[in-house]
Amino acid sequence: MAEAAATVADIRRTAIGVAVATAAYGLSFGALATSSGFDVWQACAMSLLIFTGASQFALVGILGSGGSVLSGVATAWMLGARNAFYGLRLASLLNLRGWRRPLGAQLVIDESTAQAVAHEDPALARAGFWYGGGILFVLWNLTTLVGALAGAQLGDPQSYGLDAASSAAFLALLWPRLSSTMTRVVAVGAAALAVAVVPLVPAGVPVMVAGLAAVLAGLFRWQR
């Protein structure tokens, strides 16, 4: 979108489009959560209170496949850490004061950040952030509820292939990040290492081990 032509109405339209597309993830999140042993209340609480998709999928995926609460929570935290860096970029752009900061913080995610930093004009950046984050927050929680209610009706999740749906969901979250050779090498290395240590450590731990090892290896290569 050309900066000069962008208006708040354009920004709102973009926000609705992105929210509708992203909220589809909420449907599958809700269904995966309730078919992995969480109840509908817990599925909805995750979308309301965690509200950062990758962390939510990770918590459900790890606890649903027998990992400990500790490993699920730690992985969710590590995935959520990137939002601190988004906040850093947004802080000067949005200049949130008083009650707006703790409220706005919950909306600091991939989609709202992308829609805010697309504009240099602070007023437009603020509109991108609040519309982008706010509309998605509402739709994400609605689709989570619908998905959770549907998932709770299903019988054995394996007979519906929901375990494969979980793999596919993580792959789809990963896909847009595979834009450089560096990220592809790290991704393949992390996946291979995680699978290799599955027989050696308790469920849930391989993801953390591989994640951290791949990051270290990546840093080492990057710096040479």
Place this chain on the structure above:
Amino acid sequence: MNLWIGVLAAAAGCYLFKLLGLSIPHGVLERPTVRRIAALLPVALLAALVGVQTFADGETVVVDARLAGLAVAVAALLLRAPFLVVVFAAAATTALLRLAF
């Protein structure tokens, strides 16, 4: 009960990260190394999750119908299919294979 602890602990940590970025002075997290870790961490964790969710059954490694589902998901992503199509195609492939064998 354990699940509620997990939900609330994950929520608290994720919220604090969001608030932290908005609140700390500029420059603290700006070092190149820190930024590289931040860029690579989600890639590594999501890729590890793909691997484990596809091949792990408890603490053993198995190749089963999930791999076919993942292959279909890759094909759908290469064709730029929307998220729900990717996930549904993977689930349907795996479910049908389990039904057939």
